[in-house]
Amino acid sequence: MSRPIVAVPADIREFDGVTWHAVQNQYIRAAVNAADLMVLIVPAMEDGNDIDAILDRVDGLLVSGSASNVHPSLYGQVARESDGPFDLARDATSLPLIRRAIDRAIPMLAICRGIQELNVALGGTLASEIQEQPGIWDHRKPQNVDRDTMYSIRQSVFVKDGSCLAGIVGPGEVQVNSLHRQAIADTAPRLQVEAVAEDGTIEAVSVIDAKAFAVGVQWHPEYWAETDSPSRKLFAAFGDAVRDYAALWSSCHKPNYRLMAP
Numbered sequence: 443m444s445r446p447i448v449a450v451p452a453d454i455r456e457f458d459g460v461t462w463h464a465v466q467n468q469y470i471r472a473a474v475n476a477a478d479l480m481v482l483i484v485p486a487m488e489d490g491n492d493i494d495a496i497l498d499r500v501d502g503l504l505v506s507g508s509a510s511n512v513h514p515s516l517y518g519q520v521a522r523e524s525d526g527p528f529d530l531a532r533d534a535t536s537l538p539l540i541r542r543a544i545d546r547a548i549p550m551l552a553i554c555r556g557i558q559e560l561n562v563a564l565g566g567t568l569a570s571e572i573q574e575q576p577g578i579w580d581h582r583k584p585q586n587v588d589r590d591t592m593y594s595i596r597q598s599v600f601v602k603d604g605s606c607l608a609g610i611v612g613p614g615e616v617q618v619n620s621l622h623r624q625a626i627a628d629t630a631p632r633l634q635v636e637a638v639a640e641d642g643t644i645e646a647v648s649v650i651d652a653k654a655f656a657v658g659v660q661w662h663p664e665y666w667a668e669t670d671s672p673s674r675k676l677f678a679a680f681g682d683a684v685r686d687y688a689a690l691w692s693s694c695h696k697p698n699y700r701l702m703a704p
């Protein structure tokens with residue numbers, strides 16, 4: 443069987459005076475080398491997305507991190523200048539893909555911005571500049587350092603016993619990296635918290651009653667996915683879930699969801 447394919451929604455980036463649809467190589471490298479998958483980059487479009495057309499052709503969804511923030515209007519708040527940078531096209535592509543992948547039992551791993559999009563997509567809210575809150579650490583990426591240092595493993599998270607994540611990396615303390623200034627505030631009703639930092643910041647969730655792998659993490663397992671054990675285990679579990687989905691549908695035609703009731 444050929445390698446299953448995961449969709450990765452792109453960011454909109456501007457350089458050389460041109461608008462690009464971009465995904466950082468670390469996500470692609472982790473999907474290919476640690477999960478043994480192929481990747482299809484999905485362009486970020488503010489409108490005109492045909493979500494089922496995309497999901498009909500892939501076996502999983504990998505939602506990457508990004509320096510941009512989910513627009514506050516998507517979780518009922520007024521956007522302040524300090525809440526940016528924004529990427530409306532990414533929001534308009536990622537959130538429907540997340541909702542529909544859950545509906546269709548397509549395996550999904552959401553990372554950093556991805557867990558925030560997952561929470562907002564299912565009705566939750568986000569907190570900004572969390573380091574300014576009393577008792578909350580500075581989870582932001584270190585500045586003026588090389589990328590290995592920026593993504594260095596430097597924080598403990600505590601995986602809840604009996605959680606989906608505990609079944610992958612084990613319960614208890616796990617060492618991870620941290621590069622974010624937002625975090626889940628109100629947890630969406632369909633999400634269960636799977637790991638927290640020592641300061642209480644939500645670090646991982648899973649979708650309650652999901653029919654497939656549906657996990658979000660606030661840290662970046664993709665960066666060290668080939669060398670760090672918890673990172674590699676998470677990507678291997680995601681890869682296995684995607685292969686199971688692909689095997690299920692390879693033996694029978696995928697239903698055409700566009701013909702089914704919305």
Ligand SMILES: N[C@@H](CCC(=O)NCCCC(=O)O)C(=O)O
Nearest residue numbers: 507508509510554555622623624
């Ligand atoms: N913007 C959100 C999500 C953070 C995130 O995805 N970080 C990845 C950093 C990528 C980079 O800057 O290279 C937040 O800040 O919480």
